[in-house]
Amino acid sequence: MDKKIVLIDGHSILNRAFYGLPDLTTSKGEHTNAILGFLNILYKILDEEKPGYLAVAFDTHHPTFRHEMFTEYKGTRKATPDELRQQVPVMKEVLKAMNVTVIEKPGFEADDVLGTLAKMAEKEGYQVSIVSGDRDLLQLASDNIKIRIPKTKRTGTEIEDYYAKDVIEKYKVTPKQFIDLKGLMGDSSDNIPGIPGVGEKTAGKLIAKYQSIENLYDHIDELSPGKTTTTIKENKELAYLSKELATICTDCDLEFNLEEAVLGDLYNEDVYKWFKNLEFKSLISRFGSMEIDQSLEIEKNFSVIENLSEADLVFANIKPMDNQPIGLYMIIDNNELLGVSLCFSEKKIYLIKKVGMITEDYLTNQVEKLAKNKFSFSVIGLKNQLKYLKVSEDDLVFDPAIAAYLLNPLTDTYHYDDIARDYLGITIPSVEDLLGKMKLKEAMEKMPKEFTAYACYSSYVAYKAAPRLKKQLDETGMLKLFEEIELPLIFTLYDMEVRGIRVNKEALKEYGDHLKVGIDSLEKQIYELVGETFNINSPKQLGVILFEKLKLPFAKKTKTGYSTAADILEKLRSEHPVISMILEYRQLTKLKSTYADGLAVFIQDDGRIHGKFHQTIAATGRISSTDPNLQNIPIRMELGRKIRKVFIPEEGYVFLDADYSQIELRVLAHLSGDEQLIKAYKEAKDIHRITASEVFHTPFDEVTPLQRSNAKAVNFGIIYGISSFGLGQDLNITRKEAERFIEKYFKTFPKIKNYLDRLVAEAKKEGYSTTLFGRRRPIPELASSNYMQRSFGERVAMNSPIQGTAADIIKIAMNRINKRLKDNNMRSRLILQVHDELLVEAHNEEVEEVKKIMVEEMQGAASLDVPLETEVNMGYNWYEAK
């Protein structure tokens, strides 16, 4: 059996990975992309080769990389970005945890270590693989030594392999001659000077003829006279020096025994913890089911209750420690209650299963009784539990997921394992780790141990994290925001989801059929016009048709091909009649697939759509909507807008739709304290017209439509974190012209400029931005060494407080409206929120009262220096009400 060893050029691979992957960070902001990329390459190679031995070599000098030593004085290469530098020591720790041999020999460069080990191993009969991003190492290739150069591509990692024969095939020189080649042509990235004026071509020819630099100079007189020959003659010393520099040492005195590089246990508890901490979710799956074995101490305190008398005892003896909230979790699968998990001390963590005499009613009633007796609960993901967890906003509840979202709204999940990691500092298996893709009900029967762990961790983490999260909310000034806005909102959103919105199924079907007719006809015409059939919905195929077959101008490239986005096609309208048809085809197919067909599947048996609203998604504090997304139902184009006619109220009800007028600009007026803007709003003037009037020095009544629409675009730009490029793009004008607009705007409204500058400065100082109600958004991009990212951070710093404050305000209004409707025992209910708009399904007899409530609560949600103007419309469908 042949022995296999893999040798990795540590810094080189880290470097490649860093530049090959986007900037990934953990929830705490530690950069991890280079480490992840390195590990992906490592695993790919291990999977392919299954070697018995592995070593990784790092350079030792400086915390910088080898190449920089030479380039400092040239100043061509930038210093290692901090984002990469931070990852180097972590990478070494991870490798150590994996029992991978890391070689750092003072005085030796990684190249020389790799060269020496490779030759040593080859002599002892190993098959050797050297992994590096650096082509220098090709000189080491032989029949037994393979150089592997990974390329991070869109599709994943591809590896180029070079044995000696592959080097000869590709470069027409032997690995050994590769050194001579480098000696002649040099290598700027390695700062090997070479001979001036000699490049790849000349060097290749010379080495092909003379094999080596030594032999070349032995026969130097054979060269035909010329400029190049003269420089070659003059630079003999440089050539020899360059060759020396390019030569990798293969017999360094390393005092290293290859047996030390034997592979150990790659999948151990330490590595698992590292991956958890680095949040490498995809790599965790490699651990298979082993992680359940590394059970934490706490799992010994999990107990399963399956008979009624024991369950009675548990419920009777609940005594929370230190008046902490009880950790609670209702185990629900497919709308069915499977059990209840609760935790009220470190030692008391129960899973009470719904079996035998322990019925669904028993469990829900017991829990409800606890709430009535003023026990307080901590529940991760409370909204999803309310079907069985009978509590109201008047009960004492806490949701760690919402708290964790406020403390860091940038991450995508707030599951128990995330909260345990971030707030308890412990690494525990996630549901996926424990149960894979298995449904809960099946897991309860087939994997009782894992099922119990999932259930008990859920309540344990909720219990344990609650006080800490609450403390942090207090320390960050967000406790009031949490208690007075976010917690009540859980119940408001739940009520909205339960009520849902009625949809006219037949009308929706007709709408879709109508679209189908147009789509079929357009499709036919398009094929005829271009003379062939193709998939119009494929940007790739469409790009080829438009820009290659029809040779239309203005081709703009994306990463994958030509851009066929609407704004590009818009400019091509006059170039070819097919363009208009394609744009219309796009519009129609979008409407059909996403809305006509897409919405239909969500209509429940009650004739209503019960979409979901999410409270922990948007970084700015906005609510989001899925299954389906009811916040992006068409309105801007008439054809699309018609779909709103299928959203209808129940018999005996109407829709009341209320929306804030320009809430974000009003928020900006208030926050910036700009007198002009405030005055304009107090006088209820057309704000875009007044902006145009001021900016273009035109009397209010003489503002042209173009001036007004330009001013409107600038107003939007201000909210988005203005950039001349973006505004130019939007208005289809040059960057220069856009810049002039912005300058004029800031000259007219100096306080706005001052305010936006302050927002950026403060966010840079604190690392986050803040809304009027104290909501924070961390902006790590502001500290980036990358100009693009930093600029993005600056725009975010300007936008988040504005968008976020508006989000805070409408949330307050939603809670108050919902509460008043319920407290007054009214039949009307809030059913939708679309960022600055609320839709209520109002009972015929309550219309005037509901109108009053909506306007009062929306206008009164915050007292700003400008009025929060609110417009209400009534209608017998959503189209009419808007």
Next chain:
DNA sequence: ATGATCACG
């Protein structure tokens, strides 16, 4: 799984 596109605020 990812990118391109497009629907909304």
Next chain:
DNA sequence: ACGTACGTGATCATT
């Protein structure tokens, strides 16, 4: 010299 407006979610094609 570089290249982007802010915040979302769904669908389709492609890998």
